[in-house]
Amino acid sequence: MPSSTCEPQHNQLQALLESARPFLRGQLENVDDRLPSLVAVLKSVGAGECWHKHGSFLDHLIDIYRILKIWGAPDAVCLCGLFHSAYSNSYVNLAIFDPSTGRDVVRKHVGDAAERLIHLFCVVNRQKLIHDELLFRYSDESELVQHVKDSEKSLSNARNGVFDVEDEEWRKKIQSILPADGIVMKHIKTGEDVHLSRRVVATFLLMTIADFSDQLFSFQDVLFDNSDGMLKFSGNDFTTALWPGDGKPGLWMNSISRMGAIYTLIVREEQLYSIKQRQSQSVNTSNRDEGIQLVTPPILGNCTGILSAKDQIEARDLYWEGVCEVSKRGLDGCAEVLKKSVVKNPFVGEPHVVLGQIYLSQGRFDEAEKEAEEGLRLLLAWGSPWDKRMSWEGWIAWCRVLVMKAKEKSWPQTSWGILNLGLVR
Structure with missing residues (x-):
């Protein structure tokens, strides 16, 4: 790849990493000095005790703030994301603030512009x-x-x-x-x-x-019978949609x-x-x-x-095959299906990440670096994982280990060596 092409991609990766680093380090005050106290307010009213599809409501609120901040959204929009269902809304019953009496409370914390968006979003x-x-x-x-x-x-x-x-x-x-x-x-x-x-x-x-x-993720696909991948919310399979299901990426x-x-x-x-x-x-x-x-x-x-519905289904299934059937297919076979997954869906990072690990274990360091960096770039850009079996922070940390080891042109040759991985320099 020409250096003129590599440099902008490297710069973009570094910019994304810098915007994500305060979240990765838990230094929320470096994002907005009000943010720790706002999170404390959400904790104090029980947001961390509310169930939400992929964890707790508090986790989801902080995630949405993070995603919007990484995308460069204005402060009022990010704060709306942080409190986005605080009065409950048309989708969920999560009124941690009373919409008739709590608006002044929320307004005091986030300001007029953000509170207006929060209220509109909820009504x-x-x-x-x-x-x-x-x-x-x-x-x-x-x-x-x-x-x-x-x-x-x-x-x-x-x-x-x-x-x-x-x-x-x-x-x-x-x-x-x-x-x-x-x-x-x-x-x-x-x-x-x-x-x-x-x-x-x-x-x-x-x-x-x-x-x-x-x-x-796949739980909602079962719940709404989303087998065609169009997400029309037309199904109603509430009896067999057992949370959290198999953990597959959703359609x-x-x-x-x-x-x-x-x-x-x-x-x-x-x-x-x-x-x-x-x-x-x-x-x-x-x-x-x-x-x-x-x-x-x-x-x-x-x-x-x-991304067409057909391609997203095929890409997801190829990815699942690649990460779950290594004992049956072997590394080369898994690499082939993962490459097909990337062609079908070039917009997500996890297939690149798994390919990067396969190439590292085979000593193909240049290819591993390319795949791991692309996986890292895409995961940082999304601000959330596609494969939700692991947290976004976990995926980012693993990607960075892969990139580091690819640049060093080394990879553990023992099981204990794999367990010893972790430190990012």
């Missing part, structure tokens, strides 16, 4: 908003793929002074789904109208991507890759709207929340790649 029907109003309006994946391509060209032209995009199909569709002045949803308890600006909707879409990536990436693509369309439409406003020198007095910055997460090809 709208998020299933209807994210799925019915956005995701299911793009039932044709090929249309969504084309619209992402077209939107990139439109934005490039506009930045170069060519603004002849009013009638483009992608813009007409996104504007019909989500107009410039936002949409109105119903309050889930009172039925009153709740206005959501386009930027708030985009923010909730971003948070849902983070939310799903952190908590979904959620097709769904959130489509969410990511729609998020990209909204972001680009907002950028075009802003360019047009500047050109016309018009003043918009409506509540568009233009102070909310929309960031693009470094996942799924910067939210432009869509």
